[in-house]
Amino acid sequence: MKPKFFHHPSALVESASVGAGTRIWAFAHVLKGAHIGRNCTIGDHCFIEGGARVGHNVTIKNGVMLWEGVTIRDNVFIGPHVIFTNDRAPRSPRSPLVSAKYHTKEWISPTCVETGATVGAGAIVLCGVRLGRFCLVGAGAVVTKDVPAYALVTGVPALVRGHVCQCGERLAFKAGRARCPRCRAKYRLNSSLVSPIHR
Amino acid sequence: MKPKFFHHPSALVESASVGAGTRIWAFAHVLKGAHIGRNCTIGDHCFIEGGARVGHNVTIKNGVMLWEGVTIRDNVFIGPHVIFTNDRAPRSPRSPLVSAKYHTKEWISPTCVETGATVGAGAIVLCGVRLGRFCLVGAGAVVTKDVPAYALVTGVPALVRGHVCQCGERLAFKAGRARCPRCRAKYRLNSSLVSPIHR
């Protein structure tokens, strides 16, 4: 039985691995070998390459491209026109000078966006980095290194400017403790690392 | 009688509110409930969501997405791949942790681009801001707050670097007065605000 996902008639879906309840919108292109979980939305004009992996409940806004080597975990939000990469020092593989580099796949640097994270509109994520759980990358940031869990990063290059709750709200720590003003979740800050306090 | 606008055969136009003389190009998608005025051009691969509003004589270059909450007034130029947003702290609405936030539309922060303004290529406009009449946002700027009328802003975050004429030319003020070297229009600068001097 085929999984029950929706795709707009103008979308091209060549992957056999798309979860139930997922919706793929107009002019999007999902290649053979791409893996997409359940209950996701993939916006117009997206491109998902073979070897890219997307978890469950993920929202990918319009015009996003995911390459081989990119992993997106559950509940992640990827804003419009967010840009991923998978080659630290690209040259045209068609150039006779560098074609040897592209005979194997050793040139691929993997990238991972952990559960519940947000990557804001138009942000650029260099390859070989890990974006921690529930972090929030601001719109237009250029991420050049790992982002800690719950961190808010903005700018070029992206730097830590504060912390956010799993619901996205800013956290204000006092004596190493914070409570989210919206959803009331509690957190501890220890050696610049945030962790939730489970009741 | 239907309004006489043109759309490329590959474009998807689901809105009943597109003005006469407007042209919508290849692989663009205009959703139901989007409003587009007369004599506009909407480039290839654009996406106009229901609730977005576009005035008359507007040029929207390729790959631009306009969301619900975004208003573009008359005579505006939106460069290629300009990015708008409508949520200050987005999370995946499909995540069980935050889905409640998305049950109403209170999360939408509106954005307005006033008459005659220019938003340069690849600029990113955070939501909840107003871009003043005839301002010019430089290519690649990240706009995080309101932009005054006639201001030139560039950088990340975008800061005021000077002023421009309604024709786009740079203005050089001397003793609070400037005359455009191209179109001869005259301006007054008062408490950092520019206003035209009408003859």
Added chain:
Amino acid sequence: MKPKFFHHPSALVESASVGAGTRIWAFAHVLKGAHIGRNCTIGDHCFIEGGARVGHNVTIKNGVMLWEGVTIRDNVFIGPHVIFTNDRAPRSPRSPLVSAKYHTKEWISPTCVETGATVGAGAIVLCGVRLGRFCLVGAGAVVTKDVPAYALVTGVPALVRGHVCQCGERLAFKAGRARCPRCRAKYRLNSSLVSPIHR
């Protein structure tokens, strides 16, 4: 006899000047009057305007737009969503205030990317600049002036941060000489200009 290039069935190719061995992917649009050389790849959702020129062995990743006035030479790599421009101070040509400016083509500022160069993902290239042979523009950079050959530039605005080999590897100069750690090519640094030492 027609040149033997491939295009995806969903691509629109209106140019009669596309070289043999070139591949044009899904939802791309190549306009009449665009020139594309041999053995190139043009990714999904690209847009190549009439008057744009692309050499041989060029890799253009997804979502790139090339305008009239933009020239890309042989063996170049253009990353995903790289943005070119061709108007220094754009306004909507449909606005009655500025339409005269657009009656001729004097408003176009040409841009050239020289042989073997790389423009990283999401970089923005202002018009009227020349990107030198084998230079490497980092992801997310905003290029506002000419880039020297073999230079590595990053940031907003893009500044020279170092130098790279023709294969893309970083070069470390000592007493004005460097040898590439990967491909063993040799270079000379003289008055901040890099040139290859041919054996």
